[in-house]
Amino acid sequence: MTKVDLLGRRKFITGLGVAAGAAMVAPAMAVSEKAAGVTWDEEFEIVIIGSGFAGLAAAIEAKKLGAKDVHIFEKMSYFGGNSAINGGLFAAPQTPMQKKEGVKDSVDRMVGDQMKAGRGIADEALLRHVAEHAVEALQMTLDAGSEYHPYLQQLGGHSVARTYQTTVSCGAGITQPLLKKCRDLGVETHNRAKFEGFLVGEKGEVLGVKMRQNYHFEEDQPGKVINVRAKRGVIMATGGFAQNVNLRMAQDPTLTAEVGCTNAPGATGEGMYEMFRLGAVPVHLAHIQSGPWASPDEGGFGYVSNYSIYNFPHSMAVNRLTGKRFMNEIADRKTRADAELSCRDEKGNAYPPLLITSYKDSKKHPNTKKVIKYNVGWKFESVDELATHFSVPVKALKAQIEEYNQYVKSGDDKQFGKNMTKAAGKYIEAPFTVVRLWPKVHYCQGGVQITTKAEVKDSFTGQAITGLFAAGEVCGGIHGVSRLGSCSIPECMVMGMTAARSMMNA
Amino acid sequence: MKTLKIMLALAMFGFASLSAQAVEIRDYHKDVIGKDCKACHDQGMKQYPSDESCLSCHNVDDLAEQTARSEEDKWQNPHNNLHYGKELPCQECHSEHKAKKPMCSNCHTFEYDKHKE
Numbered sequence: 001m002t003k004v005d006l007l008g009r010r011k012f013i014t015g016l017g018v019a020a021g022a023a024m025v026a027p028a029m030a031v032s033e034k035a036a037g038v039t040w041d042e043e044f045e046i047v048i049i050g051s052g053f054a055g056l057a058a059a060i061e062a063k064k065l066g067a068k069d070v071h072i073f074e075k076m077s078y079f080g081g082n083s084a085i086n087g088g089l090f091a092a093p094q095t096p097m098q099k100k101e102g103v104k105d106s107v108d109r110m111v112g113d114q115m116k117a118g119r120g121i122a123d124e125a126l127l128r129h130v131a132e133h134a135v136e137a138l139q140m141t142l143d144a145g146s147e148y149h150p151y152l153q154q155l156g157g158h159s160v161a162r163t164y165q166t167t168v169s170c171g172a173g174i175t176q177p178l179l180k181k182c183r184d185l186g187v188e189t190h191n192r193a194k195f196e197g198f199l200v201g202e203k204g205e206v207l208g209v210k211m212r213q214n215y216h217f218e219e220d221q222p223g224k225v226i227n228v229r230a231k232r233g234v235i236m237a238t239g240g241f242a243q244n245v246n247l248r249m250a251q252d253p254t255l256t257a258e259v260g261c262t263n264a265p266g267a268t269g270e271g272m273y274e275m276f277r278l279g280a281v282p283v284h285l286a287h288i289q290s291g292p293w294a295s296p297d298e299g300g301f302g303y304v305s306n307y308s309i310y311n312f313p314h315s316m317a318v319n320r321l322t323g324k325r326f327m328n329e330i331a332d333r334k335t336r337a338d339a340e341l342s343c344r345d346e347k348g349n350a351y352p353p354l355l356i357t358s359y360k361d362s363k364k365h366p367n368t369k370k371v372i373k374y375n376v377g378w379k380f381e382s383v384d385e386l387a388t389h390f391s392v393p394v395k396a397l398k399a400q401i402e403e404y405n406q407y408v409k410s411g412d413d414k415q416f417g418k419n420m421t422k423a424a425g426k427y428i429e430a431p432f433t434v435v436r437l438w439p440k441v442h443y444c445q446g447g448v449q450i451t452t453k454a455e456v457k458d459s460f461t462g463q464a465i466t467g468l469f470a471a472g473e474v475c476g477g478i479h480g481v482s483r484l485g486s487c488s489i490p491e492c493m494v495m496g497m498t499a500a501r502s503m504m505n506a
Numbered sequence: 507m508k509t510l511k512i513m514l515a516l517a518m519f520g521f522a523s524l525s526a527q528a529v530e531i532r533d534y535h536k537d538v539i540g541k542d543c544k545a546c547h548d549q550g551m552k553q554y555p556s557d558e559s560c561l562s563c564h565n566v567d568d569l570a571e572q573t574a575r576s577e578e579d580k581w582q583n584p585h586n587n588l589h590y591g592k593e594l595p596c597q598e599c600h601s602e603h604k605a606k607k608p609m610c611s612n613c614h615t616f617e618y619d620k621h622k623e
Contacts, residue, residue: 077557077595084589085613168581172589191557191595216554216597265612300613369578374615 032278035199035207040229044188045069046503047209047230049195049271050237052081053171053489054472056178057140057496058235063185065504067232070187073209075194075266076217080175082239082264082473087306088166088173089155089486090141090148092134097152098162105160107131114487117157117332118480121284126478129452130487130494137493138164144177154313154422155485156292157332161422163486169306169367171489192216195238195271196225198278198468204458206234206278206467217266232503233467236456237496240444240473241269242288248441251286260440262291262301272474275448280470281459283477285446290439292336296352297376297436304376304435307367308355309485313422315357316404317437319343323387323396325404326353328416334482337439352436354390356401359431368433377435386432401428443483447476454499469502471495529603532622538563546602557595566592582616584608 046062048055051074059070074081093110110131115122147167154161166173182189194215199208208230214223241247242263248255276282293312295304308315312329319326320343327339345351359379362368371377380386383401387394405427407413411420447470449457454471455464472492479487531539539545546555570586581588584599587610599608599621608618 077598078590078593080589168588170588176591214549214553214556219554221554298613298615299611302613376615 032198032200032274033210035201035227038199038227040208041226043229043231044071045231046071046233046235046500047228048072048235048237049209050074050081050239050472050474051079051175051179051189052083052237052239052472053174053178053492054474054496054499055081055235055237056083056175056182057137057493058237058471058500059182059187060140060144060178060185061497061500062504063182063187065500067500067504069231071228072182072187072189073193073195073211074189074191075215076264077191079179079189079191080172080264082267083171083489083492084175085264085301086171086262086489087301087309087486088169088171088489089153089309090134090138090164090166090174090489091155091158091162091484091486092138092164092490093131093162095135095138095162095164097148097150097164098160101152101161103152103160103162105162109159110134110162113157113159114479114484117334117482117484119482120480121477122480123477125452126450129498130478130491133494133497134490137490137497140493140497141174141177144174144181146174146177148173153310153486154330154419155309156312156330156336157482157484158486159419165306165486169365174489192223194223195274197274198234199227199229200278204279204465206230206465209234230467232506233469235454235496235499235503236271236275236448236468236470236474237472237492238269238271238474239263239267240447241267241272242441242444243267244269247273248288248444251446252288255288255441259290260294260296260299260438262294262305262440262442267473269444272447275456275468275470275474278468279458279460279465280456280468281449283446283449284480285444285476287445287481288441289333289443289445289483290337291442292333292340292437292439294438294440294442295376295435296350296438298374300440302376303367303370303374307362307365307371307377308435308437310365310367311355311357311362313419314361314426315355316401316428317353317355318392318397318400319353320351320390320392321345323393324400325415328413328418329355330418330422331416332482332484333442340437340439350438352438354392355435355437356386356428357433358426358429359433360429361426362433371435372433377433380430380432380434382430383432386434390434404428443488444473445476445479445481445483447474449477450475450495452498453502454495455502469499471499531602535602554597557597560596560600564596582610582614584610584618584621 062070093105111127148164152161153163192215194212196210201207212223212225245257293305293308343353454469456468456470458465548559586592
């Protein structure tokens with residue numbers, strides 16, 4: 001695993017002295033303050049913190065509804081946040097492509113799948129709100145110029161194929177067009193602008209924010225802090241905290257710096273924690289999801305993640321020690337991540353399992369070529385060659401392949417109950433492509449509690465905090481224990497749009 | 507060589523006056539800019555140069571053309587990449603006075619032979 005960058009990050013975090021709820025030490029970190037008596041340096045109609053899917057969708061919707069003055073602030077030097085590097089997978093029920101492919105789906109069915117993965121603690125009202133508006137959000141991306149693969153995918157935990165993916169297999173296929181659209185509509189975008197706290201009125205309402213200008217991430221670079229008045233309110237679209245090792249370990253001590261992370265470096269969570277200080281309700285913070293499709297042979301999300309997401313339905317995952325399958329390859333993320341983490345050698349060290357796919361089926365995904373080219377995946381002409389390369393017991397592996405191919409034929413996986421619909425006719429045959437699997441921290445289900453209007457609720461009053469809205473991964477409780485793949489983009493975009501609608505109707 | 511230069515600089519100016527003279531400047535920049543630190547440090551000497559600073563001499567479109575890759579790998583062009591287009595500030599990958607890795611290496615195993623760390 002690429003430990004270098006993670007260790008660097010850990011050092012940075014230690015240096016900042018950020019710990020959940022603990023006192024902040026040097027350098028001086030601003031917090032929320034009373035607005036009384038402050039001088040406003042700027043006054044804008046709508047202030048959006050964060051430039052990922054949620055922030056961009058909010059800005060576009062606000063403009064469409066007639067907002068004159070919309071500003072997006074981004075702490076990094078570049079725009080797009082974690083959204084710009086994610087998989088670009090977008091789930092929605094009753095889409096044009098589902099109609100074309102004859103897939104029967106509904107809002108109820110999508111919510112049902114998500115409730116199951118949420119293991120009883122997901123927020124049905126929010127999931128329903130998102131599913132009901134997901135097609136609108138998809139349309140917003142199409143209007144901005146996003147392009148999608150001409151096929152649907154069925155991701156782990158989904159009972160039907162309902163997932164679109166951008167042709168570049170990356171969220172940038174959405175963030176780039178949305179960012180351009182924002183600018184075409186006259187949205188002002190500010191980079192290197194770090195959120196430093198809220199400015200609140202006498203009744204605790206959010207009147208504005210403090211922003212540090214000329215901010216250089218991970219550098220000791222003192223930029224000037226300015227007070228920005230937000231007339232209609234502030235939308236916090238600051239994402240999760242998967243990159244903040246101290247904060248995630250405070251919630252789940254197993255997620256040390258040695259566990260990889262797929263997120264963009266800026267996913268450090270201070271916007272969320274500032275909302276808690278203001279009174280927001282913390283929900284489900286300990287539910288932090290690891291992606292079971294990641295590879296220990298590259299950093300971050302890399303190339304393998306999308307490769308394996310596409311290939312899992314017609315692939316076989318085997319434990320190198322036994323040569324046998326150890327999980328349903330399209331179970332939900334938590335089920336698979338836990339199963340992968342149990343693959344260890346005799347000494348208990350990580351022994352990443354293999355994902356074996358027939359080249360004839362894997363090659364349909366554009367990443368397959370790249371995975372092989374950049375040495376994060378391999379092609380083999382025979383089972384023997386594959387088994388020798390990875391020291392897998394060859395006899396057991398051959399037996400497993402034969403057994404699995406019976407399930408492909410019968411459509412009934414007797415080992416793990418995998419839904420074999422997408423595997424029909426796709427036998428595991430040479431030549432093979434193989435990648436190694438190991439989970440990486442990917443998504444924080446926890447965050448601030450919001451209403452279906454994207455209002456942030458106050459923990460004492462149970463009421464919405466006036467002037468404060470939140471959308472995207474910074475919000476918590478929506479997905480419960482485990483978010484299904486491709487359900488974050490619709491959530492970010494729908495809740496961003498919702499926040500803009502709430503503000504413009506207020 | 508680099509180490510030697512720095513050591514020489516240290517010896518000449520002493521630890522107490524470890525100042526701008528000790529910083530390294532790329533040869534090609536030395537030729538063009540000389541010792542005019544403010545040519546880059548447009549926001550004052552104690553601040554990093556602005557994102558626009560490099561662009562007063564370098565043209566993004568030219569750079570993108572110089573580092574263009576074949577159709578299959580076209581999005582691996584650091585100056586016009588998949589995630590951020592042509593908008594990635596130079597300072598994400600380049601630094602005048604210290605070593606830096608290309609940003610892509612956070613997630614990808616691409617090779618950039620000519621990248622000076």
